[in-house]
Amino acid sequence: MYFPTYRPRRLRQSEALRSLVRETELSVKDLVYPLFVIHGQKIKNEILSMPGQYQLSLDNLDKEIEEIVSLGIPAVLLFGLPETKDEAATEAYAEDGIVQEAILAIKKLAPELLVITDVCLCEYMSHGHCGVIKDGEVLNDLTLELLAKTALSHAQAGADIVAPSDMMDGRVAAIRAQLDESGFVNTPIMAYSAKYASSFYGPFREAADSTPAFGDRRSYQMDPPNAMEALREVAMDIEEGADIVMVKPALSYLDVIAAVRSEFDYPLAAYNVSGEYSIIKAAAEKGWIDERAVTTEVLTSIKRAGADIILTYHAKDAARWLKEGNCLCP
Ligand code: PBG
Numbered sequence: 001m002y003f004p005t006y007r008p009r010r011l012r013q014s015e016a017l018r019s020l021v022r023e024t025e026l027s028v029k030d031l032v033y034p035l036f037v038i039h040g041q042k043i044k045n046e047i048l049s050m051p052g053q054y055q056l057s058l059d060n061l062d063k064e065i066e067e068i069v070s071l072g073i074p075a076v077l078l079f080g081l082p083e084t085k086d087e088a089a090t091e092a093y094a095e096d097g098i099v100q101e102a103i104l105a106i107k108k109l110a111p112e113l114l115v116i117t118d119v120c121l122c123e124y125m126s127h128g129h130c131g132v133i134k135d136g137e138v139l140n141d142l143t144l145e146l147l148a149k150t151a152l153s154h155a156q157a158g159a160d161i162v163a164p165s166d167m168m169d170g171r172v173a174a175i176r177a178q179l180d181e182s183g184f185v186n187t188p189i190m191a192y193s194a195k196y197a198s199s200f201y202g203p204f205r206e207a208a209d210s211t212p213a214f215g216d217r218r219s220y221q222m223d224p225p226n227a228m229e230a231l232r233e234v235a236m237d238i239e240e241g242a243d244i245v246m247v248k249p250a251l252s253y254l255d256v257i258a259a260v261r262s263e264f265d266y267p268l269a270a271y272n273v274s275g276e277y278s279i280i281k282a283a284a285e286k287g288w289i290d291e292r293a294v295t296t297e298v299l300t301s302i303k304r305a306g307a308d309i310i311l312t313y314h315a316k317d318a319a320r321w322l323k324e325g326n327c328l329c330p
Contacts, residue, residue, distance in 0.1 A: 024304040026296070028072045028322050032116060032269075033315035035064070036207050037102040038081040049203035050274055051281045053313055055081060058105045065109045071319035075114035077163065077311055078102055079208050082124050087133070089124035093149040100157040107158045116190060117154040119147055119164040119175070128212040130166040130220060138220055143168045148178035155184040161244070165192040167220040169236075176241035190269060191242035194230035194256055197221035200249045200275030207274065230256045231263055238266055244309065249273040251298065254305040261306025270307035272299070277313040292321055 011021050036047070036055045043057035056064060068076060080098035082091035091097045103115050121143070122130045131143035143166065151162040152175075162179075164171050172191050179187050197218045205211040222229060230253075234245045245264065247257045248271035257270050280298070284291035295314050302310050312318070 024300055026300050026303055026318070026322065028319045029074055030303060030308065030310050031073055031315040031318060032075045032077050032309060032311040033068055033073050034077045034079060034311060034313060035102075036079050036081065037061070037098050039083050039098055047203070047207040049206050049278055050313060051278075051285070052317075053207065053277075055207065058102060061102065061105055062109055065106055065113065067316065069110050069113055071316060071323070073113075073315050073319050075116055075160075076106065077116045077118060078106075078159075079118050080123060081209055085124055085126040087126055089121035089146055089150075092121050092124040093146065093153045095153065095156075097153070100153055103154065103157040103159050114160045115158065116161040116163050117151075117159045119151045119154065119162050120166045121146060121150070122166075122210040122212070123208050127214065128210055129215075130217065131168055136214070140168050140170070140220075144171055144174040147171050148174045151175040151189075152178050152182055152184070155179055155182075155187045159187070161188045161190050163190040163192060163246075165195060165248075167192070167195050167217075167222070170240065172237045172240035172242050188243035189241060190244040190246060191237040192248055192271070193234045193237040193242065193245040194253070194260065195221050195246070195248045196224050196253065198224065198249050198252070198273065198275075200252070200273045202275050203278045204274035224252070227256050227259060231259060234260050234264055234266075238264065243267070244269055246271060246311075247307070249276060250302045250305075250307070250310070251276050254301065257302065257305040257307055267308050268306060269309035269311060270302050270305070272302060272310055272312035272314065274313065280314075292317075296321060 011017050038055045038057055040057045041059050044060050045055040047053045078099050082098055099117055106115050120130050122128055127133055129138050131138040154162050172189055237245055244267040246269040247253050250270040250272045261268055280294055283289045299318055
């Protein structure tokens, strides 16, 4: 009877053996936790479509930040809900804008915690699009100016990294030039380079109140069937000065993460987006899946595909589980 000399099961006999040869290890140091900040006081609105996630007013940040720091999560990603929206996204780059004030507050509470800011206009525009609109069209080059202003105002407030998520052409170059001109040569840019026009952003748009009032984002975000185009987007952002590149969403785009990983030697982030989170939460609430095991498997798969950094709403839960011991067992 024929037996192979190599038996893959030999190395699977015990947890000690399995962990000795394990290729991918999730770490809390890989995780970035998104936060939604809002004007007002004593506000902690649970986001209905994202159980466990909240819109927080600044006076409620202290407990949240303390928890994030004590869990060892190295960075947060800020999204803001403005007081007023208009057609020039004025609050996006206002000195007393919600994100600018949140940066100051967080830096006071925890100077070591990295503050990454999402640079986009959609939450601040009355029409909910990521750029300036004229005759129903999103104008690329006019938008760049506002994005650069926004990124600069975040850097001035103390942001450690700015992360443009708008998908306008040339925005990394515009932001880099503006930051450099103003003396922020050391502020890194994390570019949402391959950001797809995805239906998985649905719950986020409730959280950030950023649903476009008309049309959709397909004239600027990428067409989901395209992978080679993602490599062009990443190459372009690197050429324009991106320090970290990103693929978003993560799970339906693991092939894109892997392709970018093999093609470029830049730090690579992946955004495990709202819909991906909500699906797990909903199934877990129904008792259909084991939340901890499924979440750990999902986050590990994103890292295995090649991401160095994972932006995820699961960050606090994952950090807690990792502290208890990295259990990959179902
Ligand atoms: C802003 C932005 C979006 C997300 C991050 N930044 C929404 C969008 O592009 O419509 C999505 C995040 C998520 O779904 O978790 N442009």
